[in-house]
Amino acid sequence: MISTGIIRSIDSLGRVVLPKELRRTFEITTDTPLEIMTEGDAILLRKYRPADACVLCGQVSPGSVQLYGKTVCPACQRALAEKEQG
Known part of the structure; x- marks a missing residue:
């Protein structure tokens, strides 16, 4: 501290x-x-922050996935995929 x-x-x-x-x-x-x-x-x-909130945007959404122990919502998953492609 x-x-x-x-x-x-x-x-x-x-x-x-x-x-x-x-x-x-x-x-x-x-x-x-x-x-x-x-x-x-x-x-x-x-x-x-709720336990199932997205680590990137803080939203709680159905369809979220766990990645390395962190929750990622569908919207952030799409944004990451677009960034990777672009």
Whole structure:
């Protein structure tokens, strides 16, 4: 884990503000779901991604395939095939 050196307080409603630099770096918007986990005495946040979401676009689609342990949706499969041909 890497320390950012940024310190934030929790408000009376239990909220904490993620600094703009981190939101921009990790492409977190107001619509981005975050998963909250714990590890020992640490609280971890990460962008939520369903287990069967495409590793390239993040969409969950029927017809997705597993490639080297990663899920790839049909649209991304087509895009990869077109890129290979072109």
